Amino acid sequence: xxxxxxxxxxxxxxxxxxxxxxxxxxxxxxxxxxxxxxxxxxxxxxxxxxxxxxxxxxxxxxxxxxxxxxxxxxxxxxxxxxxxxxxxxxxxxxxxxxxxxxxxxxxxxxxxxxxxxxxxxxxxxxxxxxxxxxxxxxxxxxxxxxxxxxxxxxxxxxxxxxxxxxxxxxxxxxxxxxxxxxxxxxxxxxxxxxxxxxxxxxxxxxxxxxxxxxxxxxxxxxxxxxxxxxxxxxxxxxxxxxxxxxxxxxxxxxxxxxxxxxxxxxxxxxxxxxxxxxxxxxxxxxxxxxxxxxxxxxxxxxxxxxxxxxxxxxxxxxxxxxxxxxxxxxxxxxxxxxxxxxxxxx
Amino acid sequence: xxxxxxxxxxxxxxxxxxxxxxxxxxxxxxxxxxxxxxxxxxxxxxxxxxxxxxxxxxxxxxxxxxxxxxxxxxxxxxxxxxxxxxxxxxxxxxxxxxxxxxxxxxxxxxxxxxxxxxxxxxxxxxxxxxxxxxxxxxxxxxxxxxxxxxxxxxxxxxxxxxxxxxxxxxxxxxxxxxxxxxxxxxxxxxxxxxxxxxxxxxxxxxxxxxxxxxxxxxxxxxxxxxxxxxxxxxxxxxxxxxxxxxxxxxxxxxxxxxxxxxxxxxxxxxxxxxxxxxxxxxxxxxxxxxxxxxxxxxxxxxxxxxxxxxxxxxxxxxxxxxxxxxxxxxxxxxxxxxxxxxxxxx
Numbered sequence: 001x002x003x004x005x006x007x008x009x010x011x012x013x014x015x016x017x018x019x020x021x022x023x024x025x026x027x028x029x030x031x032x033x034x035x036x037x038x039x040x041x042x043x044x045x046x047x048x049x050x051x052x053x054x055x056x057x058x059x060x061x062x063x064x065x066x067x068x069x070x071x072x073x074x075x076x077x078x079x080x081x082x083x084x085x086x087x088x089x090x091x092x093x094x095x096x097x098x099x100x101x102x103x104x105x106x107x108x109x110x111x112x113x114x115x116x117x118x119x120x121x122x123x124x125x126x127x128x129x130x131x132x133x134x135x136x137x138x139x140x141x142x143x144x145x146x147x148x149x150x151x152x153x154x155x156x157x158x159x160x161x162x163x164x165x166x167x168x169x170x171x172x173x174x175x176x177x178x179x180x181x182x183x184x185x186x187x188x189x190x191x192x193x194x195x196x197x198x199x200x201x202x203x204x205x206x207x208x209x210x211x212x213x214x215x216x217x218x219x220x221x222x223x224x225x226x227x228x229x230x231x232x233x234x235x236x237x238x239x240x241x242x243x244x245x246x247x248x249x250x251x252x253x254x255x256x257x258x259x260x261x262x263x264x265x266x267x268x269x270x271x272x273x274x275x276x277x278x279x280x281x282x283x284x285x286x287x288x289x290x291x292x293x294x295x296x297x298x299x300x301x302x303x304x305x306x307x308x309x310x311x312x313x314x315x316x317x318x319x320x321x322x323x324x325x326x327x328x329x330x331x332x333x334x335x336x337x338x339x340x341x342x343x344x345x346x
Numbered sequence: 347x348x349x350x351x352x353x354x355x356x357x358x359x360x361x362x363x364x365x366x367x368x369x370x371x372x373x374x375x376x377x378x379x380x381x382x383x384x385x386x387x388x389x390x391x392x393x394x395x396x397x398x399x400x401x402x403x404x405x406x407x408x409x410x411x412x413x414x415x416x417x418x419x420x421x422x423x424x425x426x427x428x429x430x431x432x433x434x435x436x437x438x439x440x441x442x443x444x445x446x447x448x449x450x451x452x453x454x455x456x457x458x459x460x461x462x463x464x465x466x467x468x469x470x471x472x473x474x475x476x477x478x479x480x481x482x483x484x485x486x487x488x489x490x491x492x493x494x495x496x497x498x499x500x501x502x503x504x505x506x507x508x509x510x511x512x513x514x515x516x517x518x519x520x521x522x523x524x525x526x527x528x529x530x531x532x533x534x535x536x537x538x539x540x541x542x543x544x545x546x547x548x549x550x551x552x553x554x555x556x557x558x559x560x561x562x563x564x565x566x567x568x569x570x571x572x573x574x575x576x577x578x579x580x581x582x583x584x585x586x587x588x589x590x591x592x593x594x595x596x597x598x599x600x601x602x603x604x605x606x607x608x609x610x611x612x613x614x615x616x617x618x619x620x621x622x623x624x625x626x627x628x629x630x631x632x633x634x635x636x637x638x639x640x641x642x643x644x645x646x647x648x649x650x651x652x653x654x655x656x657x658x659x660x661x662x663x664x665x666x667x668x669x670x671x672x673x674x675x676x677x678x679x680x681x682x683x684x685x686x687x688x689x690x691x692x
Binding site: 010011012014015016018019040041042043054055057058069070071072078098099102103104106107108110111112113121122124125126128129131132135136139151198274329331333335336337339340 | 356357358360361362364365386387388389400401403404415416417418424444445448449450452453454456457458459467468470471472474475477478481482485497544620675677679681682683685686
């Protein structure tokens, strides 16, 4: 099939989206790929699949390419001879962070009636914000790490014991995240986090906590990845995560027993269904005293977590064949008609 | 100023959006209005302000008007002679229900950099869904009516006492809402609600409960409306609500004491700030045993609740001058540059 890869965006993770997008060439080998780039100023460009490389973007050379216009049913190349749709069967939203994960792209694809793989709007709004993710998990009976919440103008006071981890509520890829070992370091860590976001959550930093990642989707059946135990140093900084986004070879499954694997997978399913239908997501869990806690939802994981799946390309195709449908709304103007006739009588 | 009124949309409330939009002519008298219609199939049309009336839409005559394309910075009329932006200073999102209230329009206006009055994406996603509204209110310390939650495939069992009120989670204007007086009526009410939505909430129906509406916004200061006690029959059905959406004359303030008014206004402010900055919303509260409970958030209230404000037009202008700004994200490709040079060395 012909898959459009939408990437870039006005996002702190713009550059890792480029890396994720290029990685797709290595893992979607049987498909025809159509690359659509969202520039930092949010214009759409058609990028030649044969020529795509990171320098094309960092050099600004992409601007010489064809600019596209989003209209009902697709992306169009406008020229003197009219407007022509770019051909593809479905679109994979690969924009990490703002625009891609916050619901903007999902909104636009739904509005303009383009079949797409991505969390839908509600799923995006809830998973893009780590505070709302807590609400969601709680409502679904999935436990999370305890937390406190601070807004930019709040008093900078926390009640939990150190060490803690400070996270901007709306960012991924560890941007703006700090581990704070004692009270004297809190102020600086908050300064850093508030540079990126107006709100942060504070969680206990659990030294050596067991972390497991589970990715997956629902096509016409559950397609769950292996459970991975990510190798980590204290935590991945941005450059290491960046390299991580270009992963394309399969990793080994974590060495856990069946009971734990089942617990992790059941938690994943509770989060995913039905809110995340139409998307491939990765959930990162902590295991503390045998209990599975949701740490984060990655609504558009780096390189789509392809390296966790035995048949990533087949799964993408199956998902495209099983996308959720928007409810059909019939507008027949019957109320306007009836009010008009009521007015006529009065 | 020149205000674009965006209305219509692929929504069960398409027709009442038309009524709301036409009402704006009567209440935004000093402004120049530019009407942009979103047709049921989600095309944009420029509508002549002098000729706007409900028949233009029910007859389909609007299709003869100019079609618009959404691009960076605005809506454009494309012609043989090039592409020309429709001139306006700011846009008022008046699409009720899907598209307008669910975050799609907010997403698009933000993406395409058009100044607009409307709840932003997160605010939309949380207030469009009555379940998420509960989460939100709870997290802000605003009490709500107790509830139960049912999805389409759940067992049709509730534990609270009758009478109850059944509401689809994602719709406004009382669409799909039923009061259920005894268990035997539950099934039918759920059938009705599930025609409109995949999920419903069930709340106790409190006979004769005191209801108060508070609308407002934050410009460079709080601008709160009078508190209204809506006149109601059992509850407004769709046609009565419809007529309600064309209200344009001021109503009297509810007869409540200062202490209660303050309680209602404090609850409104907790909900509004900072999530709803940039929007004019109406919150509907119940008062039960002296306690203020949030019933609903109307993120895009009928005719913008203009009839509750002493100076609606002035407030709209002040709000346009005080819209929240999107965070500026600098993309300098420093990581791609550094990875390229690292690769060069390797």
